[in-house]
Amino acid sequence: IIINQTLFLDSAIIKNQLTAHLSQFNFVQNSRDIIVPREFTTSFFYYLINESPKFFNRITSLINVIHIVIPLCILLSYSWYSLRMIVLKRQIFLILIAITLLPLSLHLIAWDTSRIWTYPLVVAILAVWEINEIFPTVGAKERNPLLFCISAIMVVVVQLFISTPLMDSMRDRFTIELRILLYTPSLILITMLVSKNFVLTKELVKYDK
Helix, strand or coil, rough: CHHHHHHCHHHHHHHHHHHHCCCCCCCCCCHHHHHHHHHHHCCHHHHHHHHHHHHHHHHCCCCHHHHHHHHHHHHHHHHHHHHCCCCCCHHHHHHHHHHHHHHHHHCCCCHHHHHHHHHHHHHHHHHHHHHHHHHCCHHHHCCCHHHHHHHHHHHHHHHHHHEECCCHHEEEEEEHHHHHHHHHHHHHHHHHHHHHHHHHHHHHHHHHH
């Protein structure tokens, strides 16, 4: 995209074409027919120069550290747990960490901080899924360790009381009651898993004795 934009496109022409096209639609309002083409045709290096000085502040945002980093660490820990029987577990895990954190580099060129912060979480969730599909070496009864289930419950409970940051400094307006209602299925499922693992652990200890 950078090479094509730099060498083969005339930004002024493309901007005028996009503006003319978008202005035909009534639902494109609030000067978006001008703003969007301008953003699309602005050079990569312009964004890099103007946005990169804010990189450190964006990756150390407290609300995102609480909202994203804590569940992210739990998911990565679970990935390590799932890889424990694999010969190349360290190498795979290091690659996983790199792939998971790579989207945060978008903070160097973009200002939609809250949206960028969600990418690592999505990647980590997909990674847990893929690891257990590709390396089904852990028995079904051992795939949900008690510590992971307890940590997951704690994360879900914390999410109930944190207002999710959105783009343009906006916040979600879900009430606590509605949050509890929306999270109830997840809480029930996780509680069932914890209870099941607790019973299995007791049975295994009894069997060992």
